[in-house]
Amino acid sequence: MIEDIVDLELPVAERLVIRRNRLQNSTPLSTTKSESTEKLPRIAIVTGVHGDELEGQYVCALIAQKVQAEFARLRGIVDIYPAINPLGIDAIERSIPYLELDMNRYFAGEQERNDSYIAHMTDSVTESLAGADLVVDIHASNIYLREIPQIRMDRNTAERLLPLARLMNVDFVWIHEAITVLKSTLAHTLNSRNTPTLVVEMGVGMRITPVYCHELVQGIFRVMTHLGIWDDPDPSPVKVPIECKEGEVSYINSPAAGLFLPAVEHWIGVAQGELLGRIVQPLTGEVVSEIRSPGAGTVFTLREYPVVMEGSLLARVFTAAPELTK
Amino acid sequence: MKTEVIYRLASMSREDYQIHGYRFGSGKPRVAIVAGMRGSEAQGLYVAAKLVQYLKQNEQAIASGSEILVIPSVNPYSLNTVHRLWPLDHTDINRMFPGYSKGETTQRIAAAVMEAVQDYELGVNLTSTPHPGKHVVHARIHRLGTDSVEAAVAFGLPFVHEHEANPQETGSLNYNWQIWNTRAVSLAGGRGFEIDEDQVLELFHGVLRFLVVQGVLPKNVVPVEALPLQHRHSRVVQDTDICVVTTPRAGIFSTRCRPGDSVQAGEVLAEILDPHVGEVRYEIRSPITGTAFYVYRAPLVYEKMIALMIV
Structure with missing residues (x-):
């Protein structure tokens, strides 16, 4: 059933609509409980808060296809929200077009609103998600960085979220410190309202990485089985993710401006001092800098967009697992 | 210097x-x-x-x-x-x-x-x-x-x-x-x-x-x-002293109100017009008597945008 979660008038012959597809099977898993008294378990797949992130679009399509193809296995509700920022997706803009505001900084209900239609959208989305057994908010990095499939959480939520994250078939779970500006994200708002929400980061902006999408879909069905939403007596095994804490990540920021040409593959083990890439100046051809790994570890974030300035992030290296290679 | x-x-x-x-x-x-x-x-x-x-x-x-x-x-x-x-x-x-x-x-x-x-x-x-x-x-x-x-x-x-x-x-x-x-x-x-x-x-x-x-x-x-x-x-x-007036409709935003103007409660400060047929979709009135602190100023307005702030 396709429902409009938000329906706002736009100035010229159009409406701004945020849609969800609710796939629901009311047949209870246990025959001893009455259907009418049992609250159906619910998972929500959310993506497109940032209009330039497309990996989640394909994940939504794959989930909708599989649930409908094997509908008899469904034991609860799967809600699919592919486009929280529909105008941004259409305009290939990360932010909300026109006001140029990052929608994922406007989910905290208590703050001053820059514009009330954004508050209306974020509040309506939050209300419709609150109470789900699990929300998966799928992000695709940005156009600058390529990320290995990973789940990020702040350490205050780790106790509750880690057991679910371990089922998601991702390579990496990053447990970071609580950050003030992230208090107004969709995930923080839902987690603080007691609705468990996992943030997935994978791939790169404006592109689809099919292998990552298929892996994540496998993990989502595994967690649905765990939550009693999907009937699979023999679920396929999932990857055991590397769990990483803040102190185990080295950030490599560019020391110079130019074109960044990587010398390593993404998600590969590197030795201390190993060449990660070069910065070249196109006007002269000069190699202005050679970028080397500050320690042994695994490159889990790698610069995708070639133009850099001093400070641009080039790579993140997880330094607690030196030997991993793909 | x-x-x-x-x-x-x-x-x-x-x-x-x-x-x-x-x-x-x-x-x-x-x-x-x-x-x-x-x-x-x-x-x-x-x-x-x-x-x-x-x-x-x-x-x-x-x-x-x-x-x-x-x-x-x-x-x-x-x-x-x-x-x-x-x-x-x-x-x-x-x-x-x-x-x-x-x-x-x-x-x-x-x-x-x-x-x-x-x-x-x-x-x-x-x-x-x-x-x-x-x-x-x-x-x-x-x-x-x-x-x-x-x-x-x-x-x-x-x-x-x-x-x-x-x-x-x-x-x-x-x-x-x-x-x-x-x-x-x-x-x-x-x-x-x-x-x-x-x-x-x-x-x-x-x-x-x-x-x-x-x-x-x-x-x-x-x-x-x-x-x-x-x-x-x-x-x-x-x-909390700022009275925020939002738009219940979208369309062409027509106003002569300027920030700093004194406004009366009930006074029509702006109109939202249908962009194809020109009819007035909504008249925005000031809910209070005061001063216009902020006035929306772009040709087109969405539903639920801030049209005015009055103090």
Whole structure:
């Protein structure tokens, strides 16, 4: 059933609509409980808060296809929200077009609103998600960085979220410190309202990485089985993710401006001092800098967009697992 | 006047990015004035330029033992491309404070600005809001315990907006100045990417008035319009004092109301028109009698946008 979660008038012959597809099977898993008294378990797949992130679009399509193809296995509700920022997706803009505001900084209900239609959208989305057994908010990095499939959480939520994250078939779970500006994200708002929400980061902006999408879909069905939403007596095994804490990540920021040409593959083990890439100046051809790994570890974030300035992030290296290679 | 380059960065394709600072007087760091942090903030740039010109001509009048620093444009790259945010990654320098000298580009810029301005007793940021409309000229401060109200009223502008910082605003220069014990005031007004000559003069005179009240400039050198007279009382408003009027319909936004206008309860201040057939979809009336603090100013408006703020 396709429902409009938000329906706002736009100035010229159009409406701004945020849609969800609710796939629901009311047949209870246990025959001893009455259907009418049992609250159906619910998972929500959310993506497109940032209009330039497309990996989640394909994940939504794959989930909708599989649930409908094997509908008899469904034991609860799967809600699919592919486009929280529909105008941004259409305009290939990360932010909300026109006001140029990052929608994922406007989910905290208590703050001053820059514009009330954004508050209306974020509040309506939050209300419709609150109470789900699990929300998966799928992000695709940005156009600058390529990320290995990973789940990020702040350490205050780790106790509750880690057991679910371990089922998601991702390579990496990053447990970071609580950050003030992230208090107004969709995930923080839902987690603080007691609705468990996992943030997935994978791939790169404006592109689809099919292998990552298929892996994540496998993990989502595994967690649905765990939550009693999907009937699979023999679920396929999932990857055991590397769990990483803040102190185990080295950030490599560019020391110079130019074109960044990587010398390593993404998600590969590197030795201390190993060449990660070069910065070249196109006007002269000069190699202005050679970028080397500050320690042994695994490159889990790698610069995708070639133009850099001093400070641009080039790579993140997880330094607690030196030997991993793909 | 001493001119210096506060920060410099190379670019692959453009001339080096540079932040220029202009120092006047000598001694104790009294007042830092920062403008042009976003590409939309040309009005603040203009006010700062007028201040540099004025202070250059009147440097000998600055109270002895007082130093003033003016940074007219933190962000020439965005001003020159008429782009509100940082061109390469669309981040906002004014959300990156206190900055990080080993971090991302705009974190480094914020760290350099913070280092240059953090020891000043008083901080003034000529800034803007992201609203697509026009504000009256006002001083804006955060409620942080440190008392900036006294500093804010010294500008003698019509309003002081005492505003509670939201999570993102903890990354602003104003907020971080106050963390480091600088009494900080932001001056806002107008609309992004535009200059209103009357507001420029009002802000310019406001800053001169502030410098007189702070004892940094003597009364006899400032224009008579900038003298701190008794009757120039700012009205201090809190977030909760601002009556926000939103649009229940979308369409062409038609108004003759201007920020600063006195408005009556029930008065029609704007109309929303059907963009194809011209019929009035909605008449926006003022819910209260007061002053228009903000008026939406773009040709087209969405449903549930802020049309007006009345105080």
